[in-house]
Amino acid sequence: MTRTLDPAAPAAPATDSDRAARLRAAWRAAWDQGDVDALNGLLSPGYVRRRGPRGVPQSRDGFKDSIRAVREAFPDLRTEIEDLVEDGDRLAIRWRSTGRHTGAFLGVPPTGRPVEVSGATFARFDGAAIAEERVTFDSRQLLEALGIITTGPGAAVDPDLVRGVHRKFITGVTVVTTDDDGTPRGLAVNAFASISLDPPMVLVCVQRGSSTHPALHRATHLGISILAADQLDVAKVFAGKSENKFADIAWTPGEHGAPLLDGSSAQLEVEIGERVEAGSHTVFTGRVVTARHEERAPLVYSGGGFFDISRTAPLPW
Ligand SMILES: Cc1cc2nc3c(=O)[nH]c(=O)nc-3n(C[C@H](O)[C@H](O)[C@H](O)COP(=O)(O)O)c2cc1C
Numbered sequence: 001m002t003r004t005l006d007p008a009a010p011a012a013p014a015t016d017s018d019r020a021a022r023l024r025a026a027w028r029a030a031w032d033q034g035d036v037d038a039l040n041g042l043l044s045p046g047y048v049r050r051r052g053p054r055g056v057p058q059s060r061d062g063f064k065d066s067i068r069a070v071r072e073a074f075p076d077l078r079t080e081i082e083d084l085v086e087d088g089d090r091l092a093i094r095w096r097s098t099g100r101h102t103g104a105f106l107g108v109p110p111t112g113r114p115v116e117v118s119g120a121t122f123a124r125f126d127g128a129a130i131a132e133e134r135v136t137f138d139s140r141q142l143l144e145a146l147g148i149i150t151t152g153p154g155a156a157v158d159p160d161l162v163r164g165v166h167r168k169f170i171t172g173v174t175v176v177t178t179d180d181d182g183t184p185r186g187l188a189v190n191a192f193a194s195i196s197l198d199p200p201m202v203l204v205c206v207q208r209g210s211s212t213h214p215a216l217h218r219a220t221h222l223g224i225s226i227l228a229a230d231q232l233d234v235a236k237v238f239a240g241k242s243e244n245k246f247a248d249i250a251w252t253p254g255e256h257g258a259p260l261l262d263g264s265s266a267q268l269e270v271e272i273g274e275r276v277e278a279g280s281h282t283v284f285t286g287r288v289v290t291a292r293h294e295e296r297a298p299l300v301y302s303g304g305g306f307f308d309i310s311r312t313a314p315l316p317w
Pocket residue numbers: 173186187188189190191192205206207209210211212213238239240241242301
């Protein structure tokens with residue numbers, strides 16, 4: 001089939017591999033122009049697509065049907081590839097789709113509303129074609145835009161109230177880092193939690209607008225340094241926007257290359273597993289691959305202030 005690609009569409013970067021260039025062209029043809037058969041050369045006949053690790057599998061034909069349905073509801077659909085990273089036979093794509101809801105979708109008659117959804121797709125090639133894809137996006141963005149669920153004013157809890165609640169929750173402060181092709185990058189994060197001990201898994205939540213986010217999204221590993229009570233100045237640096245936050249910071253690369261901050265209370269390296277889009281953040285989950293801790297009291301963050309836990313009184317229990 002002959003396809004006419006949109007001449008106004010941005011050209012693929014010169015650094016794109018053949019696979020990446022074919023993916024961009026096929027996505028543009030299928031998602032933006034409705035030529036779903038353009039996917040035939042990209043997706044293998046036995047192709048399987050899942051939403052999340054345990055999502056219901058969708059075949060190549062099923063995927064084409066979904067694209068047709070989406071395009072009927074959003075005929076002006078545009079999908080922008082924000083980042084595309086290749087690693088061996090795998091491609092990770094961060095994307096953002098926009099369109100106006102002018103046809104029925106999910107049982108909702110046209111609302112005329114503009115809709116924006118962003119997410120990530122992880123593709124595995126088998127030879128020249130993609131055998132498997134996993135996709136993650138925040139479906140609430142879509143459902144909310146269509147009025148299927150309501151979290152807007154009237155139904156939403158007052159953000160100041162929610163902020164007040166969060167201020168009651170005491171956390172430590174971590175610096176989440178990654179090696180971005182030889183450049184260390186990182187930001188202060190208190191949205192860190194243990195998921196399980198066996199296997200050892202943790203999560204961190206990083207705002208998509210953070211300048212460290214693209215590097216983290218591309219990375220296979222991230223580092224987590226739990227700051228010590230005497231590292232308030234370090235917390236300030238990594239909560240800031242300096243171009244080179246590591247200029248005056250002592251750090252050591254971990255076994256898997258993630259920058260780990262000297263003098264911190266504890267350090268982990270994590271092999272990134274899931275990258276789940278949720279609200280304004282991406283939740284990175286992963287398996288702990290190296291761990292160490294020191295006899296240093298951790299820095300405590302509570303109610304917007306920082307505290308030295310070694311100066312608090314333990315309660316008997
Ligand atoms: C105590 C503290 C905790 C923070 N926790 C998070 C967090 O969990 N996730 C996040 O994305 N940003 C968090 N931030 C904000 C970022 O560190 C901040 O926006 C930073 O400037 C981002 O840097 P970047 O844009 O260079 O990546 C926190 C800031 C502070 C001070």
